[in-house]
Amino acid sequence: MVIQMILNGLMLGLSYALIALGLTLIFAIMNILNFAHGQMYMLGGFVVYYFYYVFGLNYFFALFMCIPTLALIGVIFEKFFFRRVLTLGRREESSMLLAMGTALLLENIALIAFGYKEQGVPPLIHGVIKIFGGYLPADRAFIILMSVLLIIGLLVFIYKTRPGRALRALAQDKEVTYLMGVDVNKITMLGFAVGAALAGLAGGLLALTFPIFSGSGTPITIKSFLMIMIGGAGVVPGAIIGGFLLGMVESFGYGLISGSMTYLIIFAMIILLLIFRPQGIMGKPWG
Amino acid sequence: MAILEVENLTKRFGGLTAVNNLTFHVDKGEILAVIGPNGAGKSTLFNLITSYNRPTSGKIIFEGEDITGMPTHKIAKLGIIRTFQETTVFKEMDVFHNVQVANHLHFKSNDLEEFFNSPRAKADHLEVERRTRELLNYFGIEQYKDEIASNLPHGHLRALEMAIAMSADPKLALLDEPFTGMNAEETDRAMEMVRGIRDQKGVTVILVEHDMRAVMRISDRIVVMNFGEKIAEGKPAEIQQNEAVIEAYLGKEEEGELEDVL
Amino acid sequence: MNQKNYARIVLVATLLFIYLIVLPIIFRNQRYLLNIVITASLLSCASLGVWITFSIGRINIGQGAFAGIGGYTTAILIMKAGFSFWQSFLLAGLLAALIGFLFGLVILRLKGVYFAMLTLSLTETFRLIFLNAEGLTNGGNGIMGIPRPGALSIAGITIIPNFGRSNIFFYYLSATILIIVFLAVWRLYKSRIGWIFKAIRISEDLTRSCGINIVKYRIMAYSICCFLGGIAGSLFTVFYQNIFPASFQVNDSVYFMLYCFLGGLDYLAGPILGAFVLTGAFEVLRFIQKYQEGIYACIMIALMLWLPNGLMSLNLGKVFGKRKEKELETTEADKLLKSYNPDSGRKSLKKEG
Numbered sequence: 029m030v031i032q033m034i035l036n037g038l039m040l041g042l043s044y045a046l047i048a049l050g051l052t053l054i055f056a057i058m059n060i061l062n063f064a065h066g067q068m069y070m071l072g073g074f075v076v077y078y079f080y081y082v083f084g085l086n087y088f089f090a091l092f093m094c095i096p097t098l099a100l101i102g103v104i105f106e107k108f109f110f111r112r113v114l115t116l117g118r119r120e121e122s123s124m125l126l127a128m129g130t131a132l133l134l135e136n137i138a139l140i141a142f143g144y145k146e147q148g149v150p151p152l153i154h155g156v157i158k159i160f161g162g163y164l165p166a167d168r169a170f171i172i173l174m175s176v177l178l179i180i181g182l183l184v185f186i187y188k189t190r191p192g193r194a195l196r197a198l199a200q201d202k203e204v205t206y207l208m209g210v211d212v213n214k215i216t217m218l219g220f221a222v223g224a225a226l227a228g229l230a231g232g233l234l235a236l237t238f239p240i241f242s243g244s245g246t247p248i249t250i251k252s253f254l255m256i257m258i259g260g261a262g263v264v265p266g267a268i269i270g271g272f273l274l275g276m277v278e279s280f281g282y283g284l285i286s287g288s289m290t291y292l293i294i295f296a297m298i299i300l301l302l303i304f305r306p307q308g309i310m311g312k313p314w315g
Numbered sequence: 316m317a318i319l320e321v322e323n324l325t326k327r328f329g330g331l332t333a334v335n336n337l338t339f340h341v342d343k344g345e346i347l348a349v350i351g352p353n354g355a356g357k358s359t360l361f362n363l364i365t366s367y368n369r370p371t372s373g374k375i376i377f378e379g380e381d382i383t384g385m386p387t388h389k390i391a392k393l394g395i396i397r398t399f400q401e402t403t404v405f406k407e408m409d410v411f412h413n414v415q416v417a418n419h420l421h422f423k424s425n426d427l428e429e430f431f432n433s434p435r436a437k438a439d440h441l442e443v444e445r446r447t448r449e450l451l452n453y454f455g456i457e458q459y460k461d462e463i464a465s466n467l468p469h470g471h472l473r474a475l476e477m478a479i480a481m482s483a484d485p486k487l488a489l490l491d492e493p494f495t496g497m498n499a500e501e502t503d504r505a506m507e508m509v510r511g512i513r514d515q516k517g518v519t520v521i522l523v524e525h526d527m528r529a530v531m532r533i534s535d536r537i538v539v540m541n542f543g544e545k546i547a548e549g550k551p552a553e554i555q556q557n558e559a560v561i562e563a564y565l566g567k568e569e570e571g572e573l574e575d576v577l
Numbered sequence: 578m579n580q581k582n583y584a585r586i587v588l589v590a591t592l593l594f595i596y597l598i599v600l601p602i603i604f605r606n607q608r609y610l611l612n613i614v615i616t617a618s619l620l621s622c623a624s625l626g627v628w629i630t631f632s633i634g635r636i637n638i639g640q641g642a643f644a645g646i647g648g649y650t651t652a653i654l655i656m657k658a659g660f661s662f663w664q665s666f667l668l669a670g671l672l673a674a675l676i677g678f679l680f681g682l683v684i685l686r687l688k689g690v691y692f693a694m695l696t697l698s699l700t701e702t703f704r705l706i707f708l709n710a711e712g713l714t715n716g717g718n719g720i721m722g723i724p725r726p727g728a729l730s731i732a733g734i735t736i737i738p739n740f741g742r743s744n745i746f747f748y749y750l751s752a753t754i755l756i757i758v759f760l761a762v763w764r765l766y767k768s769r770i771g772w773i774f775k776a777i778r779i780s781e782d783l784t785r786s787c788g789i790n791i792v793k794y795r796i797m798a799y800s801i802c803c804f805l806g807g808i809a810g811s812l813f814t815v816f817y818q819n820i821f822p823a824s825f826q827v828n829d830s831v832y833f834m835l836y837c838f839l840g841g842l843d844y845l846a847g848p849i850l851g852a853f854v855l856t857g858a859f860e861v862l863r864f865i866q867k868y869q870e871g872i873y874a875c876i877m878i879a880l881m882l883w884l885p886n887g888l889m890s891l892n893l894g895k896v897f898g899k900r901k902e903k904e905l906e907t908t909e910a911d912k913l914l915k916s917y918n919p920d921s922g923r924k925s926l927k928k929e930g
């Protein structure tokens with residue numbers, strides 16, 4: 029029982045970390061809370077649904093297609109919406125309402141295009157792995173593996189490559205980054221694209237075990253907010269920890285009590301956490 | 316007689332000790348300057364005295380009362396008002412409202428009376444309006460009273476900041492770099508203003524300032540900080556001769572001002 | 578100055594005349610249209626609360642939770658404890674305010690996106706509480722068949738008679754409450770308390786240093802907001818005669834904000850204008866109901882792109898006199914735009930460095 033919950037928690041926690049990383053990245057570089065993050069996740073699921081199931085193409089190709097699709101959406105949002113509002117915006121509220129607008133828009137487009145119906149895709153790898161008396165469907169093992177690889181890939185990108193370093197510099201100090209000769213607009217766009225692509229990849233991965241439907245975005249958005257509240261907004265390790273913790277707690281909660289009770293307890297715990305550490309576990313003190 | 320005593324004050328931010336075992340006092344009616352290189356912990360000291368930060372250890376005593384860790388608004392009520400290093404006014408309000416809000420402590424009526432506009436509240440408003448006009452007049456910005464604060468030129472902005480600080484009728488004013496960004500002439504005028512609040516309003520002043528010429532001329536006494544510690548204290552003439560001070564300043568290249576004076 | 582005041586009085590009188598006399602007469606036999614105006618009035622009420630939290634510089638996506646609290650309080654008190662609507666209405670507001678007060682003690686320390694995220698979670702939290710507290714709330718089945726308000730008598734004197742199912746009565750009830758709420762909030766903002774709220778939004782640090790207890794005023798603002806959410810939720814519940822955990826969700830909390838933005842955050846009438854315009858426009862476009870969210874979304878995006886200060890900043894702004902601030906905004910925005918332009922940006926940065 030406990031082993032089973034740990035196995036589920038591992039899958040949830042790692043894929044959630046992926047989701048939180050995308051959200052925190054966008055927050056760190058633009059100070060924008062991407063309300064559409066869950067909807068981007070949802071679209072990732074549909075990309076895989078169409079390429080993999082409907083068109084019958086290779087799963088990896090379908091998963092890869094999440095990257096250009098969501099990155100394109102991210103670039104469009106950044107270039108045509110957020111950049112202008114951030115430049116004009118007198119108040120922080122403006123970019124937030126804009127972000128909510130983009131979330132509603134994506135959700136409504138998905139609803140019109142794909143309907144209410146829940147979709148699913150056939151398993152990629154059949155079979156179940158037995159570990160210490162717990163059962164791990166092969167697909168879930170695959171999700172765990174892929175999540176770990178993607179997280180490592182992202183960390184390498186952020187810490188070891190030139191554009192990654194520019195992203196981090198941008199998160200630190202926009203003006204200094206500008207003076208270093210970095211094309212701030214381009215890097216900002218890149219950051220938004222990477223963040224969106226991460227959400228899409230997570231959606232594409234979890235499409236293997238969870239239903240794909242147009243309404244799945246908002247709950248994921250809310251969960252991703254919880255993750256970065258736990259870990260600390262805008263901090264890379266915080267996102268990983270927050271995502272992982274939430275996934276684990278969710279798995280144990282679902283195993284021991286009901287799902288809605290679990291979230292009630294999670295909310296209560298987060299409020300308690302924020303009383304003592306308003307900046308989250310890894311966040312820097314502020315205000 | 317000491318109006319404020321700071322005893323063994325220490326503030327750590329994680330591993331960094333911003334203020335280290337600092338002890339000093341300021342006498343009633345004095346102008347005390349706190350100087351030191353950037354990052355020496357001067358602003359942190361002000362934050363501690365006015366409870367924007369809580370000290371790690373040590374005591375702050377104002378008029379014989381221990382005010383360590385008391386909420387900021389209560390400290391203001393006791394008579395300590397501070398200004399900020401970055402000029403801070405209520406940017407999106409007009410000048411008159413800026414000072415009216417700052418006169419909060421002179422409203423005697425409570426919130427319910429205020430809401431229902433009781434006679435007492437009305438009287439308060441009349442009195443505060445009178446005070447506001449007087450303050451604007453004193454600081455020479457009455458002609459801008461309807462202007463939105465952020466439209467004011469820098470010099471007047473500083474004056475407004477002072478008017479806001481003086482609205483509470485403080486006994487002790489903590490001014491954080493009041494002359495920054497001013498040319499010689501503006502600095503002279505601002506110095507007159509600071510002397511004025513001491514001489515005419517009887518306000519004790521602690522000021523943090525980098526402009527050494529101004530510091531040497533205006534202050535009765537100087538406390539020098541470096542890396543959070545007090546490295547010297549004395550009359551301006553003594554400080555100019557102090558080896559430790561000269562070293563602290565020469566060690567930092569961008570701090571050229573003291574050399575010019577010495 | 579006098580002319581402006583005159584124009585303002587004429588405008589307000591006209592609006593009141595339309596609201597209180599023309600609309601009810603035109604719509605008296607069209608229950609559906611009357612209901613739309615009632616809905617808009619109640620939404621305005623809750624949005625005014627959200628507007629107050631905006632005025633202290635907090636982005637509040639939690640009003641849905643407090644509408645839910647007010648609604649369930651009313652439903653439970655009427656259905657299970659035998660209270661009259663009038664009693665439960667008041668208690669609903671007070672309980673919402675009390676819960677807001679308690680949460681406010683904790684969460685008002687947070688700012689910006691942190692406050693926004695947490696209040697958003699509150700909406701979800703309370704939906705889950707309503708779903709799980711089955712003994713009180715019937716869980717997902719909700720509470721149905723709640724009676725409409727009966728007569729109100731105080732000390733044996735009937736103040737408001739029993740109107741049965743007449744919607745005109747409900748129309749006037751919601752209109753009266755909206756007008757009272759608006760006047761109260763207006764008075765608040767004319768008073769020193771309103772200045773303090775604004776001061777807190779501009780700089781909490783400076784406000785504190787003026788000797789103002791910002792914790793107290795923040796909580797006051799938030800509790801008032803929650804009170805308004807509570808009474809709006811209470812009225813919604815007796816109006817629809819039912820309530821479910823899904824009656825007030827995250828999207829509703831977002832719409833409350835949208836109304837404020839659409840009208841204009843700098844104007845007290847903004848949330849009301851926003852609520853009426855959007856509710857009305859939506860009904861006109863009923864045949865495309867499927868696209869409601871999409872249209873709201875486009876409005877939100879378009880608003881932020883081209884009209885960030887809301888409808889009131891367009892024409893009504895002149896009557897309600899806020900011109901100075903508007904000028905300031907454009908110059909500030911221009912400055913920002915310029916500094917964002919790479920060439921001028923480089924210059925300005927060099928100067929500073």
Ligand SMILES: Nc1ncnc2c1ncn2[C@@H]1O[C@H](COP(=O)(O)OP(=O)(O)O)[C@@H](O)[C@H]1O
Pocket residue numbers: 328331333351352353354355356357358359360
């Ligand atoms: N809130 C804070 N958190 C962490 N470090 C701080 C904080 N405030 C100040 N510091 C650090 O304390 C040191 C002293 O800063 P400050 O008091 O502003 O110096 P000064 O005003 O003398 O230039 C600096 O190294 C600064 O980075």
Ligand SMILES: [Mg+2]
Pocket residue numbers: 357358359400
């Ligand atoms: Mg300083």
